Amino acid sequence: MPSRKFADGEVVRGRWPGSSLYYEVEILSHDSTSQLYTVKYKDGTELELKENDIKPLTSFRQRKGGSTSSSPSRRRGSRSRSRSRSPGRPPKSARRSASASHQANIKEARREVEVKLTPLILKPFGNSISRYNGEPEHTERNDIPHKNTQEKFNLSQESSYISTQYSLHPRREEVKLKEIDSKEEKFIAKELAVRTFEVTPIRAKDLEFGGVPGVFLIMFGLPVFLFLLLLMCKQKDPSLLNFPPPLPALYELWETRVFGVYLLWFLIQVLFYLLPIGKVVEGTPLIDGRRLKYRLNGFYAFILTSAVIGTSLFQGVEFHYVYSHFLQFALGATVFCVVLSVYLYMRSLKAPRNDLSPASSGNAVYDFFIGRELNPRIGTFDLKYFCELRPGLIGWVVINLVMLLAEMKIQDRAIPSLAMILVNSFQLLYVVDALWNEEALLTTMDIIHDGFGFMLAFGDLVWVPFIYSFQAFYLVSHPNEVSWPMASLIIVLKLCGYVIFRGANSQKNAFRKNPSDPKLAHLKTVHTSTGKHLLVSGWWGFVRHPNYLGDLIMALAWSLPCGFNHILPYFYVIYFTMLLVHREARDEYHCKKKYGVAWEKYCQRVPYRIFPYIY
Ligand SMILES: NC(=O)C1=CN([C@@H]2O[C@H](COP(=O)(O)OP(=O)(O)OC[C@H]3O[C@@H](n4cnc5c(N)ncnc54)[C@H](OP(=O)(O)O)[C@@H]3O)[C@@H](O)[C@H]2O)C=CC1
Numbered sequence: 001m002p003s004r005k006f007a008d009g010e011v012v013r014g015r016w017p018g019s020s021l022y023y024e025v026e027i028l029s030h031d032s033t034s035q036l037y038t039v040k041y042k043d044g045t046e047l048e049l050k051e052n053d054i055k056p057l058t059s060f061r062q063r064k065g066g067s068t069s070s071s072p073s074r075r076r077g078s079r080s081r082s083r084s085r086s087p088g089r090p091p092k093s094a095r096r097s098a099s100a101s102h103q104a105n106i107k108e109a110r111r112e113v114e115v116k117l118t119p120l121i122l123k124p125f126g127n128s129i130s131r132y133n134g135e136p137e138h139t140e141r142n143d144i145p146h147k148n149t150q151e152k153f154n155l156s157q158e159s160s161y162i163s164t165q166y167s168l169h170p171r172r173e174e175v176k177l178k179e180i181d182s183k184e185e186k187f188i189a190k191e192l193a194v195r196t197f198e199v200t201p202i203r204a205k206d207l208e209f210g211g212v213p214g215v216f217l218i219m220f221g222l223p224v225f226l227f228l229l230l231l232m233c234k235q236k237d238p239s240l241l242n243f244p245p246p247l248p249a250l251y252e253l254w255e256t257r258v259f260g261v262y263l264l265w266f267l268i269q270v271l272f273y274l275l276p277i278g279k280v281v282e283g284t285p286l287i288d289g290r291r292l293k294y295r296l297n298g299f300y301a302f303i304l305t306s307a308v309i310g311t312s313l314f315q316g317v318e319f320h321y322v323y324s325h326f327l328q329f330a331l332g333a334t335v336f337c338v339v340l341s342v343y344l345y346m347r348s349l350k351a352p353r354n355d356l357s358p359a360s361s362g363n364a365v366y367d368f369f370i371g372r373e374l375n376p377r378i379g380t381f382d383l384k385y386f387c388e389l390r391p392g393l394i395g396w397v398v399i400n401l402v403m404l405l406a407e408m409k410i411q412d413r414a415i416p417s418l419a420m421i422l423v424n425s426f427q428l429l430y431v432v433d434a435l436w437n438e439e440a441l442l443t444t445m446d447i448i449h450d451g452f453g454f455m456l457a458f459g460d461l462v463w464v465p466f467i468y469s470f471q472a473f474y475l476v477s478h479p480n481e482v483s484w485p486m487a488s489l490i491i492v493l494k495l496c497g498y499v500i501f502r503g504a505n506s507q508k509n510a511f512r513k514n515p516s517d518p519k520l521a522h523l524k525t526v527h528t529s530t531g532k533h534l535l536v537s538g539w540w541g542f543v544r545h546p547n548y549l550g551d552l553i554m555a556l557a558w559s560l561p562c563g564f565n566h567i568l569p570y571f572y573v574i575y576f577t578m579l580l581v582h583r584e585a586r587d588e589y590h591c592k593k594k595y596g597v598a599w600e601k602y603c604q605r606v607p608y609r610i611f612p613y614i615y
């Protein structure tokens, strides 16, 4: 077997094709047949290189006062000044012929500029070749001022594309050059986005959720499973040992009126979303540097919805209709979600490449599931962002209220049971918390990584309202009396979970928003090659996903009021553990790719993923 010189995971310098420039890359794999290495540049670009085009880091010396070539991602920020070919600038051969004359102009101007460049050393996190992925001298630091310079620098790069890697002495031609630069910037940004997608097709082994067969199974299995669970829960004895009730025929479950009510609900939420109230914020930078704007009015939508529901109750609207047609509503929502997913997939076929999700693969079935387009929008209306928090999440609270009223009616109670009150208030707190902290959604995997396809459409619009309200649904036909001491214990458990969940999420969000926040000055961090830091103390030094731990503790507290007679009300805890363990693995995979060695250091330092001393 032919030997290979570089090992997987090794950090080396790889030649950018068509140029004589070398960039820091990580070896991902080696194909012994073609003798090619798959390497990853710092901006995430993956390419195959010959061994001759790879050099160990040690074979480079940093020129004093000179700039070594910067990383692809950082060059994106500096390309208006730097003139060499790079991952940020596609090689000549790859460029389109239509742009040839434009390129000729640029080239001419560039020749003039090249001799006028005065390289500067980038102090904050220079291009030192010994600094790949983190710790050059210290692995952790509390020295906020140092950290701040780095973060500020990085953030300004991210948002503006302008950096000062080189200084230009003032020239007469500067105005002309600026014009050409700005044209070139736009051109390169476009090319870079296209190129990144061209060179990084997701290989079959990278598909998540078990690839095409896995997502196929999930898409057909989940709706069937949902109806089985709801039917089982309606049985007098919902023991798992009982044979599951037969699924009714679809026509028995379909009711046009129910579907109409569902559409009305959806449209009311659309209306609230469109109200010009609440502040507008920018999301994280997209692949082409753009930042989308989002209006934060989820909490207002919740208040308005409560007002509408309150008024309807007062007017005597029969909410029991929702309970008695629960399966029909679930089917209506499922049909809506399938139609929406088809629409999302169809429109994504026309979407520009840089609007596609990093998770999309080119396989139609997989992309239908994971979502091909990252942020599908109709004008300023963001479909994914809207669905993630509004119809399903607020719908969940309304369904819980419906169950509370149904319990009173069916069990002939003057007031709801303590168990029902606990479940309702715990989940209300969870939803209000999500809406109050709406901005945090913008940094979740769902918004940044996953596209909007069947997975999130079904998750947001069907799974959340109809499965997350399962405990309340269960209590309607399976009363459970909870004693006050037991209730107190459950409340304490819920509060512990909430403190961990909110503490961890707020700590990370505050740190990502402003790494120099004085309130976080006591926290230790490791820095990464991307310029971002990772928290290694506080909640994020306890386990690697403290927010998941908190979420799971809360999930247990939601199920306990249902007692121990059946396992069904614990379905949520079981499903959620599986979801978060899988999600944690997905996130680790992305973080490992993003942060390389720095992430490994973090893992060594914080060995447990979710459960301390267990997992
Ligand atoms: N109820 C439900 O059904 C569900 C709830 N959730 C909840 O949603 C919330 C968001 O979850 P999710 O989007 O999965 O992921 P997280 O909020 O945990 O975000 C993960 C990201 O955080 C950053 N990060 C990881 N470690 C560190 C660190 N040590 N220091 C600083 N940043 C770090 C990384 O991104 P980067 O470095 O790029 O910033 C990483 O990709 C969680 O609270 C979760 O419990 C999630 C799924 C379902």
Ligand SMILES: CC(C)=CCC[C@@H](C)[C@H]1CC=C2C3=C(CC[C@@]21C)[C@@]1(C)CC[C@H](O)C(C)(C)[C@@H]1CC3
Binding pocket: 218, 222, 388, 389, 393, 430, 433, 434, 441, 444, 446, 455, 456, 458, 459, 460, 463, 464
């Ligand atoms: C296979 C399958 C059933 C997938 C669906 C998963 C979805 C149900 C979840 C994926 C991520 C979610 C999040 C929330 C709800 C569940 C889904 C959609 C969330 C809105 C709940 C409230 C939290 O505070 C949150 C805003 C952090 C959270 C975001 C992720």
